[in-house]
Amino acid sequence: MKPSIILYKALPDVLQQRLETHFSVTRVPDLKPETVAQFADAFASAQGLLGSSEKVDQALLEKMPQLRATSTISVGYDNFDVDALNARNIVLMHTPTVLTETVADTLMALVLSSARRVVEVAERVKVGEWTSSIGPDWFGVDVHHKTLGIIGMGRIGLALAQRAHFGFGMPILYNARRHHTEAEERFQARYGDLETVLKESDFVCVVLPLTEETHHLIGEKQFAIMKKSAIFINAGRGPVVDETALVEALRNGEILAAGLDVFEKEPLPIDSPLLSLPNVVALPHIGSATHETRYNMAACAVDNLIDALNGKVEKNCVNPQAAR
Numbered sequence: 001m002k003p004s005i006i007l008y009k010a011l012p013d014v015l016q017q018r019l020e021t022h023f024s025v026t027r028v029p030d031l032k033p034e035t036v037a038q039f040a041d042a043f044a045s046a047q048g049l050l051g052s053s054e055k056v057d058q059a060l061l062e063k064m065p066q067l068r069a070t071s072t073i074s075v076g077y078d079n080f081d082v083d084a085l086n087a088r089n090i091v092l093m094h095t096p097t098v099l100t101e102t103v104a105d106t107l108m109a110l111v112l113s114s115a116r117r118v119v120e121v122a123e124r125v126k127v128g129e130w131t132s133s134i135g136p137d138w139f140g141v142d143v144h145h146k147t148l149g150i151i152g153m154g155r156i157g158l159a160l161a162q163r164a165h166f167g168f169g170m171p172i173l174y175n176a177r178r179h180h181t182e183a184e185e186r187f188q189a190r191y192g193d194l195e196t197v198l199k200e201s202d203f204v205c206v207v208l209p210l211t212e213e214t215h216h217l218i219g220e221k222q223f224a225i226m227k228k229s230a231i232f233i234n235a236g237r238g239p240v241v242d243e244t245a246l247v248e249a250l251r252n253g254e255i256l257a258a259g260l261d262v263f264e265k266e267p268l269p270i271d272s273p274l275l276s277l278p279n280v281v282a283l284p285h286i287g288s289a290t291h292e293t294r295y296n297m298a299a300c301a302v303d304n305l306i307d308a309l310n311g312k313v314e315k316n317c318v319n320p321q322a323a324r
């Protein structure tokens with residue numbers, strides 16, 4: 001008999017079919033308590049769980065006593081209670097690498113659009129404000145050869161550094177949990193403590209995972225030490241930044257502008273003060289959202305679940321020690 005799994009995210013047909021050749025699949029809309037109650041038998045017998053974004057916590061795991069493997073269509077896994085998974089010997093698979101280059105492109109798009117005010121001025125053209133040759137109220141600031149600070153020099157940080165170094169001649173300063181030899185050798189990236197990176201960078205790009213340590217790592221004190229001309233970019237996770245402090249820093253001119261792909265609350269509420277600031281580019285968490293990359297992430301997650309339920313956890317496993 002095929003193992004049973006729960007699928008809580010729509011997949012392209014070809015991937016759904018691939019999943020069904022290996023597993024008996026129950027497709028559910030989400031992991032809300034009412035959904036779990038409605039499909040209680042399927043959750044109780046499932047050995048695998050595949051989807052993205054939703055919270056997988058102790059309360060859910062209690063309803064899934066047979067669960068052996070979870071597979072998320074993402075690289076970030078802050079929505080999983082990893083300690084609870086470990087306690088039950090449930091492995092967690094994720095999708096690093098396949099999205100790295102695409103997310104680095106998004107970061108570069110945020111850098112360029114914030115500095116050159118691309119969204120703001122394009123909107124002004126659309127409402128008919130371009131009526132004579134433009135003056136300084138349409139100007140932005142340069143990107144090339146400015147100092148790029150990267151907080152979180154991991155896979156995505158490295159791909160961003162490559163773009164900035166070779167494409168834009170930008171000196172790279174970075175902070176991470178450890179020195180990144182490849183970044184230092186290939187892009188002459190310079191390691192600095194958090195304070196140095198914040199103080200000396202023209203662009204401060206956050207590409208950190210959300211953990212207890214990184215929650216609100218960037219707040220009032222950190223914005224206060226950035227240059228007044230600094231542009232702040234976040235494409236890691238929203239709660240790494242204290243959004244109230246960010247709004248104040250933007251309003252008070254402590255920094256010049258911000259480009260954001262992630263927010264403390266998503267979807268970003270329409271009454272968020274960030275949306276009333278002209279110097280903010282706000283994207284709807286599209287870091288990896290291209291047709292090609294989202295397909296590759298879903299395919300990777302499907303393969304990861306097949307591997308994990310066959311006892312193969314050498315690749316893409318967050319907690320291989322939990323394998324039974």
Ligand SMILES: NC(=O)c1ccc[n+]([C@@H]2O[C@H](COP(=O)([O-])OP(=O)(O)OC[C@H]3O[C@@H](n4cnc5c(N)ncnc54)[C@H](O)[C@@H]3O)[C@@H](O)[C@H]2O)c1
Nearest residue numbers: 076152153154155156176177207208209213235236287288
């Ligand atoms: N916006 C999006 O759509 C999108 C897409 C993909 C990933 N992400 C986010 O980006 C994160 C990074 O992805 P990655 O593949 O580069 O991960 P990675 O594990 O390769 O890199 C993470 C980096 O953060 C550093 N780090 C962790 N904690 C730190 C701390 N307290 N202080 C300083 N540095 C710290 C690590 O040393 C490492 O350099 C993901 O965890 C996810 O949250 C967002």
Ligand SMILES: O=C(O)[C@H](O)CO
Nearest residue numbers: 073074075076287288
């Ligand atoms: O972590 C990730 O992969 C992105 O944020 C997409 O959810």
